[in-house]
Amino acid sequence: MGFKVLFNGVDLSTIVDGFTAITRNIGAGWTNVTQENQFRGVDFEKNSINAKIITVNFIVNVKSDRFVSVRRQLASTLNVSQPVSLVFDDEPNSVYFAIPDGTPTLDEASFYQGIGSITFLVPSGEAESVDTKVLNESNSGGELGTITHNADGSTKVIINNKGSLETFPKIKVTNVHENGYLGFVNPNGILELGKREEADGKTVKESQILYTSDSDSKFSKLVDTNAENPQTSSVGMTCDTSGKISYSKDGLRLTTPSTVTGKTLRGGMKVFDLPPDSNGEKGAVNFYAWFNILAHALEYGQTGVLQILFTDKEDNLVAGYGVVKTDMVGNVGNVKFWVGGDKPREWKSLPFTANDGEAPKDPNNNTQFNSKTGWHDFVKQKGALSFHWKGSRQTINVPELAEVPIERIYVFIGNWSGSNKFIGDLSLRRFWCRKDYVSVWNDLPNRYQTGSVIELDMENGKLIKDGIAINNELVTGSKFFSFPPGESELDIYQSPWNTTPPQVEIEMKERYL
DSSP: OOOOOEETTTTTTGTTTTTEEEEEOOOSEEEEEEEESSSSEEEEEHHHHHHOOEEEEEEEEEEEEHHHHHHHHHHHHHOOOOEEEEEETTTTTEEEEEOOOSSOOOEOSSSSEEEEEEEETTTTSSSSESEEEEEOOOTBBTTEEEEOOOOOEOOOHHHHHHHHSBOOOOOEESSSOSSSEEEEEEEEEEEEEOTTTTTSSEEEEEEEEEETTTTOOOOSSSEEEOOOOOOHHTTTTTOOBBBBEEEEEEEEEEEEOOOOSSEEEEEHHHHEEEEOOSSSSSOOOEEEEEEEEEEOSSSTOOOOOEEEEEEEETOOOOEEEEEEEOOOSOOOEEEEEEEOOOSSSEEEEEEEEEEOOOOSSSSSSOOOOTTTEEEEEEEEEEEEEEEEEEEEEEEEEOOTTTOOOOOOEEEEEETTTTOEEEEEEEEEEEEEEEEEEEEEEEEEEOOOOOTEEEEEEEETEEEEEEEEEEGGOOTTTTOOBBOEEEEEEEEEOOOOOSSSSEEEEEEOEEEEE
């Protein structure tokens, strides 16, 4: 088989009849900035890596209409508007991101054979590995490096970056024990998260988990109820709850639709009474809930409703988070925030396209409730009610709710009585909640819970905890860093009282001059 050159996934060797030369040179070249020295020579100030130029020479054997077809196929293949992948047969595990530069040539003077040339510009001046290198607990000790956990809870990672340039890794840390601090130390920088002085235990205002579906995967602690829907009844709407929701496939779904007519909504509902805290007190004035929702219409015109409703002990609405689709023709859904108090009402309604997140150019693309995402939260701090949406929380203050505790949670899934096309994928996949500021002598509910996952994206400067952005937890002076070429050390530190090391996974792309 002949030598292959793949551009944007197209094998150029299937268009031309062979390559006579490929010029990649050594590296990309360097530009040095100097300043004249009055005594001798120059003073060096700095240098930079240039863009890389790659030239590919090829031949075309003369056949009937051969030059015409080659010209047209090459022109079509090379017509890109931004750098795309360029891979050569002799380095199949490396990819350049290149774009044609200048005018490709094809000399048609010979009766027997044409010769041509294509020049590619690689703006970054570098190549990177096709595959992502992953160092984790399973392959530690192999060619990528070694992860060593120490008795004091710290972790030493030896990284083997086999590229010739620095690489910007993604680091994932799974906390095996409660933890309040993470420090990452590398020759290229130091990054700190949380609070180094955060204590493990004392008399504190702590948070306590009241429920988590992680230990109740079928949501069995949520029981069926035919009670009035606290959100619709608070605003004078009607809702039948004689249907049934239960665990199916991935979470709570509507499994038995209601057949009752004459109501605004019809579906099924479950209820969960919050258990007492460690002091035996029921209800939470300061409350946090995290949940994962899937909302994906499989056809235009499908409709449906999923509500997570928080009430007091008398079933008066405190707040609610919901996904609602009333569009019986198109594919527009809305996330809705409801508040209670003296004037129960819908506070906000924000649109999204009820797809599966496959349309990034759509300004309302479903980035929040698709099959790969879905995580959101709700916070009550006294009278401040906060609803997560697209990377931030939207907050309204309802003063009359400041001392009203949340004591009950309702989940309603159903449809509008005027629609017979229920949304194809509507599910509550995960849920957990906690009570904040409980006064106890206890182990502190540190900011990084057991099982929580911290993700550091060094290239894009992003920090994520359990799907929620936490760049605000960076310690002042922290720096996102890279791994230098060759072997280097990364040290990971935790709260000094935490001697249980975390699980560590590191992803990186090797980069080459």
